[in-house]
Every structure is written in C-alpha cells, then in structure tokens.
Amino acid sequence: MADSNREESVLGALQWKQLHVSETRTQQTTRATCVLNGSHFSEGARGLSIQDECRGGPRTLRQELERRRGALGVSAGDGALSKQEGGPASVAEGLSSCFCPRNKVCPGTHGFLFSCRRPLLLGSTFFIPTGRRTYAGAVEPVGSKAVLVTGCDSGFGFSLAKHLHSKGFLVFAGCLMKDKGHDGVKELDSLNSDRLRTVQLNVCSSEEVEKVVEIVRSSLKDPEKGMWGLVNNAGISTFGEVEFTSMDTYKEVAEVNLWGTVRTTKSFLPLIRRAKGRVVNISSMLGRMANPARSPYCITKFGVEAFSDCLRYEMHSLGVKVSVVEPGNFIVATSLYSPESIQAIAKKMWDELPEVVRKDYGKKYFDEKIAKMETYCSSGSTDTSSVMDAVTHALTATTPYTRYHPMDYYWWLRMQIMTHLPGAISDMIYIR
Numbered sequence: 001m002a003d004s005n006r007e008e009s010v011l012g013a014l015q016w017k018q019l020h021v022s023e024t025r026t027q028q029t030t031r032a033t034c035v036l037n038g039s040h041f042s043e044g045a046r047g048l049s050i051q052d053e054c055r056g057g058p059r060t061l062r063q064e065l066e067r068r069r070g071a072l073g074v075s076a077g078d079g080a081l082s083k084q085e086g087g088p089a090s091v092a093e094g095l096s097s098c099f100c101p102r103n104k105v106c107p108g109t110h111g112f113l114f115s116c117r118r119p120l121l122l123g124s125t126f127f128i129p130t131g132r133r134t135y136a137g138a139v140e141p142v143g144s145k146a147v148l149v150t151g152c153d154s155g156f157g158f159s160l161a162k163h164l165h166s167k168g169f170l171v172f173a174g175c176l177m178k179d180k181g182h183d184g185v186k187e188l189d190s191l192n193s194d195r196l197r198t199v200q201l202n203v204c205s206s207e208e209v210e211k212v213v214e215i216v217r218s219s220l221k222d223p224e225k226g227m228w229g230l231v232n233n234a235g236i237s238t239f240g241e242v243e244f245t246s247m248d249t250y251k252e253v254a255e256v257n258l259w260g261t262v263r264t265t266k267s268f269l270p271l272i273r274r275a276k277g278r279v280v281n282i283s284s285m286l287g288r289m290a291n292p293a294r295s296p297y298c299i300t301k302f303g304v305e306a307f308s309d310c311l312r313y314e315m316h317s318l319g320v321k322v323s324v325v326e327p328g329n330f331i332v333a334t335s336l337y338s339p340e341s342i343q344a345i346a347k348k349m350w351d352e353l354p355e356v357v358r359k360d361y362g363k364k365y366f367d368e369k370i371a372k373m374e375t376y377c378s379s380g381s382t383d384t385s386s387v388m389d390a391v392t393h394a395l396t397a398t399t400p401y402t403r404y405h406p407m408d409y410y411w412w413l414r415m416q417i418m419t420h421l422p423g424a425i426s427d428m429i430y431i432r
Helices: 003-016 061-069 091-099 155-166 182-189 207-217 247-257 257-274 295-319 339-352 354-375 385-396 409-420 423-432
Strands: 020-025 027-037 039-044 049-050 058-059 074-076 081-083 103-107 114-115 145-150 170-175 196-200 231-232 280-281 321-325
Touching: 027 196, 049 155, 058 207, 061 385, 081 354, 091 339, 145 155, 145 207, 155 182, 155 196, 170 182, 170 207, 196 207, 207 257, 231 257, 247 257, 247 295, 257 280, 257 295, 257 409, 280 295, 280 385, 409 423
Parallel strands: 145 170, 145 231, 170 196, 231 280, 280 321
Antiparallel strands: 020 027, 027 039, 039 049, 049 058, 074 081, 103 114
C-alpha cells in the first residue's frame, strides 16, 4: 500500500510539473505563474492562490473550489471535498472538473493525474500513456497516400509494412537484404499486392537511398503532389559498458540509427514537403533516458530525438508534421537478440578488450553484466500493436502527437521520473 501511495504521489507531482510555468525573481522571491483556462495560479509567501482577471481579486485554491461548488455539486470538508449528488469526491476530481472538460481523473493520496481526451496544455501530451489517448480525426483518403518504411526485413518494420498496407496505404518497404532473398522480404512479396512493394535499401548508402527516391517518384501518379509519409525505422542495437565497447561499434551503430535517419529524411523531404506530409522517426525510451551498458544505442537515439525536434520546428510553417515514436522493451517481440547472439557478441567483446581493462574488471564482473543483459532480452512486451497504432496515428491524424510512448507502465513511469525529477532522486532510485 505504501509503494502504491508513493507512486500516486509521484504521478501527482509530475502532473503539476507539466503546467506551463514561467519564473521571475524579484528581491529574492520566486513567483511562479501558471496559465490554466484563463485563471492565474500564483505561489507566494501565503501559499497557492488564484487570480482571475474576469472575476476580481486573488483567491485561495479552496475559495475557488468553494465558488464553483454549486456547479460541481460538492462542499468543503477537512482537507478534501465531500461528495454530493454525484459530484467529485476529492480535491483532485474537483480541480479536474473545474478546469478539464470531458475528463477522467486518477486521484492519488497526495496528488492527482489528469487524463483528458484533449491535452491539458499545448505541448504537454507526453505525460499521458499511449493507451489513454484518443486517436481520432483521421486524414482522408488514405488509399492515395504513399509511405516509405525503412528496415522492413524483420521486427517493427516488417509488421508496419503489413499493417499500413492493410490500412490502405501505398507502401514502399525498404529492406536491407532484399537482394539476398531474406525470408521477411519473401513473405512481403508473397502478398502480391500492387500497394506493397519491397525495395533494396541500405540507409548507410547514399546511392541506394537516391535510387529509392527515384523508384518512389516514378511510381507516384502525380509526383508534383509528393509522397505522404516516411517512417524511419531502420536501426541496430548492441550492448556493453563504455570500456567494453570499441570505437568501431560506436560508429557502426551511429551510422545506421542516426546518420541513416538523417540521410534518408534529407533525400525524401522534397517529396514530403510537396504533399505537406509526415515524418515519423522510431526512437526509443532509451532516447529519453540513459541506461548502463547501452551507451552506443542511447547516444544515437538521443540524437534522433534532437534531430526530430529541429526538423519539426523547421517544417512547421511548411505544413509537414514530424513525430517521434519511443517504444519500450519489445526485444522479445522483435527477436532483436537471441541467447546465442548475446553470447557471440560477448565472446567477441571480451576477446577484443585491452588487457588492462580485462585485468581491472575481471571475467566474473563481465559475465555478471552479460547475464543481466540476457535477463533483460528475455523480458518485455510481446504485443507490438501499440507501436503499430502509434505510427498509424502519426500518419493519419489531423493533428498528430509530437511523441508517442508505446511501453509498459513500469517503463513509462520510470521515464517520467528520470526526465522530470532531479537527477539525484532518479539516481538514488535506479542506480544499483
């Protein structure tokens, strides 16, 4: 029960942090002003108060709730609001009803979390898990829209190609091993659909990327109207602590995950701009929070996040929407690692370590870290439907979200704690 209460308290604290806060310092006094539905919340020496320009002078939070109790059907009690005729049963529900129409509320012991059909504030959509969002307002018609998905040999890309095809898109599935007859490529080709075409694509090769641009352009009914969507999914992963990882490995992962995303996006932007279309970049929860033994992967995904933000700012006036999808742990579902592949990577890593590193850390420490990686790789979600839904929404919604978080609740909460609370707190919780 205590753990549950602490979790709800953290959620409540995180919700307050999402409010748009601007701080000014005057004579050693900090005054935070939060704009919320025309009222101004101020935190000063006398505590939390409300200044509503339309209704007179400052009021305390309780006075504001009292003022609205008639409409809400509630009355004040000690430290909470008591329920009357179906009204809200807590301060959390009272606040949510006051300021958040068509809401749901998850009250905590010491805090609260809003779950609204619409984002409470612009730019604050990231604090709501994907499963609670309303996916509505689709762009029509889908059937005339062309989309390129990279990395379709297996994993997310393979599933996305089939999923988007089933939704009516004209799908170009970029596959690294099409020329080698990979099983995934054969399965996609076996659909024998004129709306799904596999193309040879190594995102590390500018020559192959430009060839695919020409293939897509020549396949469009009207190239001047452009191509609707690009899903940058191609990526590779590895593991190993910083001193266990070679510079070649860092460069290899970055070449695919980061520079491959940049290279492909730059080449296809002229077509996407003409359609005022979409760019969807597959990042990771590890693009928002770092993790031991994953530095090559984290570096590249943090880079994808920054690139996506910069691109979103630049494309805004041109009508192109840019979204980032940050999946949680789907290693089992995507078959990214097998026990055999982990052991093979570990053996190669150990053999190539400098002698001083092997001596200082020792084989026992190294093997313990590899065992942890094996445990992590055998866990996680097996259902990728949340990722498919997120990408589909980003491609079809009139107003797609900036970021999507298809992940288990544990990882979502951990990401909020690590990105919103002081580092000393998250370090205390998660560094072992």
